[in-house]
Amino acid sequence: MALLKDLLAQRAALDQQISETKDRERADAINKVKSLMSEYGLTIADLNSRPAKAAKSTTKVAAKYRNKATGETWSGRGLQPKWLKAAISGGAKLDDFHV
Incomplete structure (x- = not known):
């Protein structure tokens, strides 16, 4: 069975990996968007x-x-x-109200 400090160390390492992966994927996405904008001549105004x-x-x-x-x-x-x-149930006919 793993000790608490070992599990916390694993969690810290995973949090670090998650942060690095998130930053890398975000940078890749930004570069891809910039490339597409350049390729098609788009501006920020076009996106909005x-x-x-x-x-x-x-x-x-x-x-x-x-x-x-x-x-x-x-x-x-x-x-x-x-x-x-209410008028019809009171005895009136629909034709009585015809315009």
Whole structure:
């Protein structure tokens, strides 16, 4: 069975190896990036710029149903609004609210 001081020494050696490997790999990555930037003529500004996103074209759908008392509207798409459900359950017809 290993002694605590032996294990701590091993850990210190591993920490040193990890640090050296991390520094070496980081330097290699930086050199690779610099090489690619040089090859393609890129600058730091090129790295920070993002291509423009295509604008989503959304159109508002015209209202098909209107609550005359409150002015609330519904396009007829999606779930029925609460005001319309309540009116229909109260005896009104959907056609009563048609615009």
